[in-house]
Amino acid sequence: MPMSMIRRAALAVCLAALSLNAAAQSESYESGADAFAAGDYDTALEQWRPLAEEGNAAAQYNVGLMYANGFGVTRNAGTARDWYRKSAEQGYARAQHNLGVLLQNGELGEPDYTAAARWYREAAEQGEAASQNNLAMLYVQGLGVDEDRARAARLAAEAARQDNESARRNLPRLLEGLPAATISGSNVNVRTGPGTSHDKLLQSDEGTSVRILATEGEWKEIIFPDGYAIGWIAEFLLDTEGKD
Structure with a gap:
């Protein structure tokens, strides 16, 4: 058999094996x-841990979630962090968010706002509304980032447009610190x-x-407090007299 045909045959076998492995992983997941x-945490961990160890980001996040909350295991923030980080480093937004929460809350010692902001930002850029809201609050307070109320408003508005309830509650108070017109x-x-x-x-x-x-x-x-839209307007079309 010509060498090129042998190579093609070997590649076909390899791709078939990969497909079978992916199907098996999906079934286990x-x-x-x-x-x-169903609340059967032992079986869930039994199915997810091998996938997590093989590098499946979703499974890594799930195992981290179980350790963070004590689902079927002894609660362990350090183990949760390790699994979240493995998943987060693969770009899994939920893991990035949860890792940020863990770091912000200081569950491993002192709060690390800088690291929390980093992971929130990674998730926020992927559209994770909860991370957009949490990062906005860090910008309001200047925790781990330079205080920047305008940037906070942009983030909170983006989260609010995704129906994030925390962002919708936070945004009116946040906007009070910005110039009105x-x-x-x-x-x-x-x-x-x-x-x-x-x-x-x-x-x-x-009059809007x-x-x-x-x-x-x-x-x-400008930002519209009703509807959370953000856009640009010529300055002469704004009246700021008598405003905060």
Whole structure:
């Protein structure tokens, strides 16, 4: 048999083995999930631990969750951290978030806000709403990051748009610390960036209350407290007189 055909045959066998292994992993994972949902934590751990040891990020997160909460095992924050970290380093957003919570709460000693912010940021960039909210609160307080209320508002608004209840509760208080203004024209275009070359995000009416996040040239970045939309508007279309 020609060498090229031997190589193709070997590759086909390898791919088939990988496919079978993936199918077996999926079956084990689902069996663990069913057992966990039924409260059979011993079986869940029995199914998930081998997958976690093989590098399955979702299984690593689940094993970490079990140790963090004492589901079928003795609660152990250090072991939870180790499994969360393995998963987080593979980019698993939920593990990144939970690792951030563990570090922020100081469950392994003193709170490590800098490390917590790092992991929240990793998860927030993937759209994890709880991490967006938690990172926003760190920016408000200047814990592990430089205090930045505008950045906090952007993060909290993004979480609120995903129906995160904590963000929806936090955002009104957060916005109180930002400059207030009202829109002073009718059918005003709010754009996605500072300038008329940017797309129109929405239109707003005269008298609508907003808060100012940033300034770039003659443009203001604003946030609408109702609806949590963020966009840019020409400065002359804002009335800040008599506002905080």
